[in-house]
Amino acid sequence: MDNNPIVNNSDMNEAHRAQLLKIIHQKELQNEICSRAELAKMTGLTQASITKIVASLIESGIVLETGIIKGSGNRRAIGLKLNSEKNCVIGVKFSRYMYTVGMFDISGKFYEQTEVEFDITDDPIIVLKDIKKLIREYLDKNENVVAIGMAVPGPYLKNEGHIAVVSHMKSWHDVNFLKEFENEFDKPFFIEQDANAGAMAEWWFGNHKKPMNTLAYFLMGEGVGSGIVENEKLLFGKQGAASEVGHISIDYRGPRCECGNYGCLELYCSTRVMLARAKEALPSIFTDKKHKRIDDYDVIFEAARKGDGAILDIMKEMAQYIAYGCVTLINAYNPDIIVIGDVISKAGDILLPQIKRIVEERTIPELFSQVDIMMSELSVDPTLYGAAAIATDRVLGKPSEYLTAK
Incomplete structure (x- = not known):
């Protein structure tokens, strides 16, 4: 001592x-x-x-x-x-097909963002160079930036600085994000798993009922994951890879996952799987070849709302698997609330009633009665918002180190 x-x-x-x-x-x-x-x-x-x-x-x-x-x-x-306007943070979201850079202040106010799509076969060195260039452009536009937060797909090993496994992105397995970014700029740079970042965004900015003990953020996008916040603190585990619900097996005889397990939840209900199934079942709805990937998801959700039978069947199955994930989160963490976020939150009107019905059927009544299940209602992408929230949380935790006189 x-x-x-x-x-x-x-x-x-x-x-x-x-x-x-x-x-x-x-x-x-x-x-x-x-x-x-x-x-x-x-x-x-x-x-x-x-x-x-x-x-x-x-x-x-x-x-x-x-x-x-x-x-x-x-x-x-x-x-x-x-003094929020004089203390801004940059949030960076890196996903399997897109990176986004956004500007916020430490009160959570959103100013602007830029989205850039890339191909998963692109050389990581080139993509990383482009991300750094865009961050520098944001720094050049705002002299009041005090920190930068970045969210990356999980499972992310915090101490080692790299992602343990990113489905269909083998070329990124050896990328060390800490080495790439922590000394790249003259601002402190913090990196967190995407689902953890989303959980922090929901805890801080989600306008959920308080007091609240435990919030589970269920990320449903190109990958599947979860982040758990308990009394303002993230649950990390030994290496930062706790609560990886996307790699919990729901069928031990199912297909082999890149993580080494069989029948992982992510293999059944990621939006990447949904898109592949929709293109196979109803290729005629994907007529615009110049669509961004995110636009393809909107096409699927619109087809479901119009009552297309093939797409509705796919969405029904998606709801089923998402519900299984919610049941796992309830039994493992007993949260006050489960917030389902990322791409799939745009289809809440289609999916949520089915999800709740299945969860109620498969959960201990006393536990189900005490948990709220909802889609994220944040106007900004929770993962991007969360990247900024992570940076804000760190600088407010050490104000003398990170916040200087203006």
Whole structure:
């Protein structure tokens, strides 16, 4: 144990700064303004300590005073908020066929994004070079960026910096994302698994009922995965690959997965599988060869809404497998809420009633009655949003290290 009082006091002060910033941030997400008196009440710190810490945060350009607000007991108080516009973050989403770069501020406000499709057979070196170039363009446009967050497909091994397995992207297995990005820019760079990023976005920005103990984010896109947030903290496991529901076997006699298992959930209900089946069952609906891949999914969902029998059969089977995944999440983590996100969330009106019916049939009644199952309603891609949320969470956790005076 380090008994150096100077070091310990410094660490304690930093912990208190981080605590106050996260409270102010959470209040803003609830459209509320915080006062010094409220911070003292919520933290147990003395009014003198709060005054001193807040003064340092204002001097550093991290916090602003908003003017007079009504405090407890109808007393007048001065409101506090984050200096969000002067502290922005870049979010980066890397998926199997597209990468997206977006600009946010630390309050979660979204400004803009750029999507670029690539072919999975493209040389990773070229794709990585293009991603870095786009990030630099965003940095050049905004001098107030304090950090960059990136979400990559799972299972992502945090300590080693690479993805353990990405279906149909063998050329990417040896790419070390940490080595590629952590020292590439003059801003701190944080990398997280896509489902974990989506879970953080839903926890912070999903406007779900609070208090909430555990949220499960069920990513349903080109890959299948899940992220678990419990009391604001992500569940990582030993190497960062916890809650990989996409590689749970639902048929031990099923086809071999690239992960080495048989009959993995991802082999039955990823949107990649859905698209392949739809093109085989009804090729005539895919008439525009210049479509982006995401547009092809919209074509499928529209055909289902119009009542096409072949497509409806595919969607019915998708709902069944998604429900199996939800049952697994309920039995493993007993969450308050399961949020289904990524591409498949656009088809909530088609899928959700069937999903809930099957989950109810296959779940212990007492558990089912206490869990909400819903599609993501975020206006921004949860994985991209989550990449920015990861960066925000890290910089607010160490404000003296990452947030500098403006």
